[in-house]
Amino acid sequence: MTGARAWLILAASIVAYEIAAPDDQLLSEAADRAIARRPILTRCAVALVAAHVANLIPARIDPIHQLTRLRSAEGE
Numbered sequence: 001m002t003g004a005r006a007w008l009i010l011a012a013s014i015v016a017y018e019i020a021a022p023d024d025q026l027l028s029e030a031a032d033r034a035i036a037r038r039p040i041l042t043r044c045a046v047a048l049v050a051a052h053v054a055n056l057i058p059a060r061i062d063p064i065h066q067l068t069r070l071r072s073a074e075g076e
Contacts, residue, residue, distance in 0.1 A: 018026055034042040051057050052064040059065045 014027065021027075031042065031046070048057075048063065052062055057065075
């Protein structure tokens with residue numbers, strides 16, 4: 001699977017879920033609940049994913065990138 005196809009599937013899945021979601025179960029509402037419970041952790045997780053996708057974190061210190069390196073190391 002290509003990255004472009006993964007993005008398309010991810011976007012389509014989000015839209016489909018949001019259309020079909022029960023009351024009070026939109027993704028943003030779930031995020032609101034997570035922020036209410038653990039505001040710093042939740043906001044840091046969202047910021048980390050956004051910064052990773054936007055290539056704002058150098059690969060050597062990007063924890064998500066480092067996880068992909070672990071996967072590569074297991075195949076050696």
